[in-house]
Amino acid sequence: MIGMTEATYFILVALMEEPLHGYGIIKRARTQSLGEVDLAVGTLYSALDRLSEAGWVRLDREETVNGRPRRYYRITDDGARAVRAQAARLQRAAALVLRPSGVTSA
Amino acid sequence: MIGMTEATYFILVALMEEPLHGYGIIKRARTQSLGEVDLAVGTLYSALDRLSEAGWVRLDREETVNGRPRRYYRITDDGARAVRAQAARLQRAAALVLRPSGVTSA
DNA sequence: CGACTATATATCGACCGTCGAAGTATGGAA
DNA sequence: TTCCATACTTCGACGGTCGATATATAGTCG
Numbered sequence: 001m002i003g004m005t006e007a008t009y010f011i012l013v014a015l016m017e018e019p020l021h022g023y024g025i026i027k028r029a030r031t032q033s034l035g036e037v038d039l040a041v042g043t044l045y046s047a048l049d050r051l052s053e054a055g056w057v058r059l060d061r062e063e064t065v066n067g068r069p070r071r072y073y074r075i076t077d078d079g080a081r082a083v084r085a086q087a088a089r090l091q092r093a094a095a096l097v098l099r100p101s102g103v104t105s106a
Numbered sequence: 107m108i109g110m111t112e113a114t115y116f117i118l119v120a121l122m123e124e125p126l127h128g129y130g131i132i133k134r135a136r137t138q139s140l141g142e143v144d145l146a147v148g149t150l151y152s153a154l155d156r157l158s159e160a161g162w163v164r165l166d167r168e169e170t171v172n173g174r175p176r177r178y179y180r181i182t183d184d185g186a187r188a189v190r191a192q193a194a195r196l197q198r199a200a201a202l203v204l205r206p207s208g209v210t211s212a
Numbered sequence: 213c214g215a216c217t218a219t220a221t222a223t224c225g226a227c228c229g230t231c232g233a234a235g236t237a238t239g240g241a242a
Numbered sequence: 243t244t245c246c247a248t249a250c251t252t253c254g255a256c257g258g259t260c261g262a263t264a265t266a267t268a269g270t271c272g
Contacts, residue, residue, distance in 0.1 A: 023220050047258080097190060147233095147250080
């Protein structure tokens with residue numbers, strides 16, 4: 001299986017418009033998926049670590065609000081490329097069912 | 107995260123045209139995904155067990171070839187419904203990147 | 213005023229699904 | 243005769259998701 005997980009995909013998609021902090025990513029993913037994707041915090045932060053290591057996301061800036069850190073993440077060019085490639089794969093996968101073309105029963 | 111895994115999706119898609127046996131599913135998934143999806147045998151058979159239990163797939167018939175069983179699986183109505191719903195989800199997910207509509211930067 | 217919810221991050225163990233390998237078996241090609 | 247394709251079973255390792263727990267503040271509702 002090539003392709004990234006659904007969680008990874010929605011995290012990257014959430015970051016495409018602008019840099020967001022962790023909780024903001026969770027909310028944006030929820031909205032963009034029409035409520036279908038509800039990222040667990042554990043999933044988010046471990047995914048963010050993996051994505052940072054992979055160079056698909058990087059720390060944009062760090063603010064301090066109420067004495068607590070708020071880390072904003074930004075998608076990188078590599079990340080943007082990866083998410084576009086994944087979107088194309090998803091489209092092709094969906095098309096197999098929604099626009100069947102190679103019908104065998106000639 | 108709602109949605110099924112990619113492996114599950116491609117197994118169900120492979121079965122949409124006609125019943126297939128395990129190895130046939132692997133080959134069909136490979137072809138339909140243009141070589142991108144290469145199901146591991148371990149993945150396939152455990153997924154088939156799960157899908158049978160869920161009622162999305164059922165044993166169609168069992169042949170004996172060269173003294174070895176060859177089990178053909180058939181997708182059920184529930185399975186077909188599930189795969190159509192998943193295809194719609196994949197399409198929507200892909201559209202977020204390929205046809206962005208809710209652009210914030212007015 | 214007290215309970216609850218939303219905002220916000222960190223961490224950890226449990227669990228689920230995927231992967232790859234080993235085992236078993238046959239037929240055909242090199 | 244060695245190797246590859248076909249074909250199913252099982253099992254351990256690994257990767258990623260989930261939910262809980264901890265911590266902290268501000269706002270809402272009764």
